[in-house]
Amino acid sequence: MTEELVTLETAELLKEKGFSGRKYIIDVSTLPHCYKFLSVPPQSIAQKWLRETKNxxxxxxxxxxxxxxxxxxxIPNHDLVGLSNRPIIHYNTYEEALEAGLQEALKLI
Known part of the structure; x- marks a missing residue:
């Protein structure tokens, strides 16, 4: 069993919003991006970062x-945010749902 890394799209959103986990940096210079390195953390680290830094x-x-x-x-009010106008999508796996949730949360910041 391996821990699922965020997608490059999510990694780019994390970078835009201030995530800088040096431990998770990979070389993306061969991909069509404006930068050479990008932090691509496990989904659980991105989820924890959103909890601890963005509530x-x-x-x-x-x-x-x-x-x-x-x-x-x-956090701590437990209010649902950013979901009133989105359709409920059924995901086949926990990881697919978490990835979509990470992207949506990052777009709300």
Whole structure:
């Protein structure tokens, strides 16, 4: 079992929002980007960073019917944010739902 890394799209959003986990830097100079290195952390590290620095918690509930969804909650008030106008998408895996939740939370910042 391996820990899932965020996608490059999510890594770019993390960089824009101030994440700088030097431990997770990879060389992306061969990809069509404006920079040579990019921090690509595991999803759990990105989720923890959002919780601890932006007070946003991404919750991934499993739903009857064999699918996953995500919710974004504020800390400490537990208010749902940014989800009123989005359709509920059914994700096949926990990791897919978490990745979508990470991207949505980063776009809200």
């Amino acid at each position: 946003l918690h991404i919750e991934i509930p499993y739903m009857y019917g064999n699918y996953w969804i995500y919710d974004i909650l504020t």
